[in-house]
Amino acid sequence: MKKFIEVISEEMKAAFAAAGYEASYGKVTVSNRPDLCEYQCNGAMAGAKAYKKAPIMIAEDVAARLQDSAVFSSVEAVAPGFLNLKLKESFVLSYVEDMMKETKFGVNEPEKPQTIVVDYGGPNVAKPLHVGHLRPAIIGESIKRIARFAGHKVIGDVHLGDWGLPMGQIITELAVRKPELPYFDEAFEGEYPVEPPFTISELEEIYPFASGKCKTDEEYKSKALLATAQLQSGRRGYRALWKHILDVSVNDLKKNYEKLDVHFDLWMGESDVDDLIPPMVEKMKADGHAYISSGALVVDVKEDTDKKELPPCIILKSDGAANYETTDLATIIQRERDFAPNAIIYVVDKRQELHFQQVFRCARKTGLVRDDVALEFIGFGTMNGKDGKPFKTRDGGVLRLEYLLSQISEEMYGKISENKELPEAEAKKTAGMIALAAVKYGDLSNQAAKDYIFDTERFTSFEGDTGPYILYTMVRIKSILAKYAQGGGNLDALKRLAPETKAEKELLMNLAGFNAMIEEAFTERAPHKVCAYIYNLANVFNSFYHSTKILSEENEEKKQSYIALLKDTLAVLDSCIDLLGFEAPERM
Numbered sequence: 001m002k003k004f005i006e007v008i009s010e011e012m013k014a015a016f017a018a019a020g021y022e023a024s025y026g027k028v029t030v031s032n033r034p035d036l037c038e039y040q041c042n043g044a045m046a047g048a049k050a051y052k053k054a055p056i057m058i059a060e061d062v063a064a065r066l067q068d069s070a071v072f073s074s075v076e077a078v079a080p081g082f083l084n085l086k087l088k089e090s091f092v093l094s095y096v097e098d099m100m101k102e103t104k105f106g107v108n109e110p111e112k113p114q115t116i117v118v119d120y121g122g123p124n125v126a127k128p129l130h131v132g133h134l135r136p137a138i139i140g141e142s143i144k145r146i147a148r149f150a151g152h153k154v155i156g157d158v159h160l161g162d163w164g165l166p167m168g169q170i171i172t173e174l175a176v177r178k179p180e181l182p183y184f185d186e187a188f189e190g191e192y193p194v195e196p197p198f199t200i201s202e203l204e205e206i207y208p209f210a211s212g213k214c215k216t217d218e219e220y221k222s223k224a225l226l227a228t229a230q231l232q233s234g235r236r237g238y239r240a241l242w243k244h245i246l247d248v249s250v251n252d253l254k255k256n257y258e259k260l261d262v263h264f265d266l267w268m269g270e271s272d273v274d275d276l277i278p279p280m281v282e283k284m285k286a287d288g289h290a291y292i293s294s295g296a297l298v299v300d301v302k303e304d305t306d307k308k309e310l311p312p313c314i315i316l317k318s319d320g321a322a323n324y325e326t327t328d329l330a331t332i333i334q335r336e337r338d339f340a341p342n343a344i345i346y347v348v349d350k351r352q353e354l355h356f357q358q359v360f361r362c363a364r365k366t367g368l369v370r371d372d373v374a375l376e377f378i379g380f381g382t383m384n385g386k387d388g389k390p391f392k393t394r395d396g397g398v399l400r401l402e403y404l405l406s407q408i409s410e411e412m413y414g415k416i417s418e419n420k421e422l423p424e425a426e427a428k429k430t431a432g433m434i435a436l437a438a439v440k441y442g443d444l445s446n447q448a449a450k451d452y453i454f455d456t457e458r459f460t461s462f463e464g465d466t467g468p469y470i471l472y473t474m475v476r477i478k479s480i481l482a483k484y485a486q487g488g489g490n491l492d493a494l495k496r497l498a499p500e501t502k503a504e505k506e507l508l509m510n511l512a513g514f515n516a517m518i519e520e521a522f523t524e525r526a527p528h529k530v531c532a533y534i535y536n537l538a539n540v541f542n543s544f545y546h547s548t549k550i551l552s553e554e555n556e557e558k559k560q561s562y563i564a565l566l567k568d569t570l571a572v573l574d575s576c577i578d579l580l581g582f583e584a585p586e587r588m
């Protein structure tokens, strides 16, 4: 379906053409003087020079052709040459009626659906999820959902950090604590135990302990490096132990992402591309791209136009080990092989920008991807506490994601349990839903690249630009619709009337902007556009609600039309919050 603004522009363009001017001057935009008009066209001003005519004359010419327009109820030429526009109520209504009949409210299927890999989440095995993992999960999930809604084939990959030094550190520490385990006995040829030799809480204690010890104990550190190298080169006992680490940890990660309503299609990790590394390295050498520099194997990625010199991309460290660049490059090969994607989108901390610049350039230079594959880095900013510093617990530690979510759920529970009608179990569940909305909306309503302040008080408020406000608005609509149905109204056979009030028309016009908004949110990878849209929609709805008698409206036809409008608004809000990754309760 054509976008609302396109339909409006077409009407204006036809009028320019009919009056003897270039049609392209008829581009219409939303009014920047809403006190005077709803839309405007500045084409007469732009065309004045070309036609050597006063802009007001052109504007008047055009306005004259639009007196019987089906789209505009008023077209005013005003000095020095603006066209101020108001839309016909019947036109606005028919657009919204048409869009509501479509499955995706007027969002067209793309002519050529793209295949897009979204690399997000990026947790590291054996480390619990903490607040720092919130942003990639929330933003990546939303970008994935928006792209999918826009009609593309999207694959979300968690890209686990499961192959580096942390693994060697854990192995080293386990060897100290439980030397009797068969994994450390190189002569052992039997079957290793099926049960892991640790629980998730043990693992979460062992990792930071070992990593801390590496900082102070040189001998321990070299053991850990050796264990890492041996693991990567296939030492049997270490591989078996590593498999346990992976299983225990992934199991726990899955539970936590589930709580966030974040779902990955692929649970691949750095380790999965291990066997692609040797042939990749060989090819880079053979093609003359990779060379030895201070012992390491590197590929130059700097370009003449760089303002700052970009260091070479290190393919193998001087000890021959693979590093973060290596696994990311090999993962590009794997994605190219498995999906031949049109784009790979990385949702990662913006402090990793340099790394990705090197990786992308290296991948292009060495021909790992076809030239037209977009490699996109969406770097997100830091989530700060109210003091403007990275979010920490009161005693300065990193806050686990689980705790953050349960704290906010409790707070929401406190707020909604004032409503005595909600049974305890429902109140608990609802509190969880609102908490998730608070956290996700709080994050997504900011542009991803910006740092933002995680302000629990503000995010959990039922007023203002917050998730709970959006949910509150939706619940308000749901309750009116439920009452209408209880009173014998049929929600499936609602006839609409053209809007009579400004508030009603405004609401319809906002609904009509849905498909254009989705297109922008998709092409710009910008969930914050969805937030801005629903915040505005909720505001416009609430002013309609406050200025209109709905259930007590005596004119049955009018009442039906209002109810239809409510139903439409709810449906659009519902699909928007789904794109943001949360849901609305029935009551709150």
Ligand code: ARG
Pocket (backbone or CB within 6 Å): 119, 121, 122, 123, 124, 159, 160, 161, 328, 346, 348
């Ligand atoms: N595990 C990485 C980290 O903790 C993030 C992974 C991001 N994705 C990627 N393809 N490098 O920094």
